[in-house]
Amino acid sequence: SAVISQKPSRDICQRGTSLTIQCQVDSQVTMMFWYRQQPGQSLTLIATANQGSEATYESGFVIDKFPISRPNLTFSTLTVSNMSPEDSSIYLCSVGRGGDSNQPQHFGDGTRLSIL
Amino acid sequence: AQTVTQSQPEMSVQEAETVTLSCTYDTSESDYYLFWYKQPPSRQMILVIRQEAYKQQNATENRFSVNFQKAAKSFSLKISDSQLGDAAMYFCAYRSARRTGNMLTFGGGTRLMVKP
Numbered sequence: 001s002a003v004i005s006q007k008p009s010r011d012i013c014q015r016g017t018s019l020t021i022q023c024q025v026d027s028q029v030t031m032m033f034w035y036r037q038q039p040g041q042s043l044t045l046i047a048t049a050n051q052g053s054e055a056t057y058e059s060g061f062v063i064d065k066f067p068i069s070r071p072n073l074t075f076s077t078l079t080v081s082n083m084s085p086e087d088s089s090i091y092l093c094s095v096g097r098g099g100d101s102n103q104p105q106h107f108g109d110g111t112r113l114s115i116l
Numbered sequence: 117a118q119t120v121t122q123s124q125p126e127m128s129v130q131e132a133e134t135v136t137l138s139c140t141y142d143t144s145e146s147d148y149y150l151f152w153y154k155q156p157p158s159r160q161m162i163l164v165i166r167q168e169a170y171k172q173q174n175a176t177e178n179r180f181s182v183n184f185q186k187a188a189k190s191f192s193l194k195i196s197d198s199q200l201g202d203a204a205m206y207f208c209a210y211r212s213a214r215r216t217g218n219m220l221t222f223g224g225g226t227r228l229m230v231k232p
Contacts, residue, residue: 033219037159041224041225042207042222042224042225043161043207043220043222045219045220045221048219090159092161094161094220104151104163104166105220106163107153107160109158109160110159110160110161112159
């Protein structure tokens with residue numbers, strides 16, 4: 001299974017600032033996903049990041065608020081912009097191999113974000 | 117759109133006993149995959165077991181097994197000989213088998229407590 005490193009593991013940020021979360025995979029993967037897990041809640045998909053194309057955002061999430069980069073097949077970043085307390089969540093990176101969808105997705109350890 | 121429902125927010129089991137976590141889903145697709153993930157307090161998402169919808173045989177992984185009822189759209193997880201380390205949040209997840217539909221849809225989660 002892929003080894004996924006996510007940075008930072010946690011951060012406390014001021015209202016109105018932005019934070020970029022990095023996701024590094026030890027092998028090339030077709031698809032990378034970013035999920036949000038609000039306190040005590042389940043995981044909600046923010047967007048799918050494919051290399052060489054714009055990220056695809058789910059309903060309720062917009063590029064201006066959550067810009068995503070995918071410069072190559074092993075790396076992606078998610079930026080949480082103009083943060084407010086409502087953005088306090090765990091953000092998780094996940095990877096999958098698009099051509100063989102019976103392979104399970106693997107997750108990074110998540111970034112716990114708190115906004116004051 | 118697919119939905120996944122876990123009707124038990126919390127469950128409790130005595131150590132060494134057996135517990136069953138419920139999951140139902142709604143989909144119009146005939147080919148898909150189902151997963152159970154475990155999330156301990158460390159927040160890492162760990163794959164427990166997976167099931168392909170086209171397989172009638174229920175998946176089994178050591179102490180973990182599923183009861184997959186495709187017609188009823190039910191996918192329950194049975195944990196036998198429960199151990200203290202099984203205490204965690206458990207999420208049921210759905211994924212389409214279509215090449216472009218690799219994102220996971222999660223249920224709301226069930227918190228499992230194991231009593232010594």
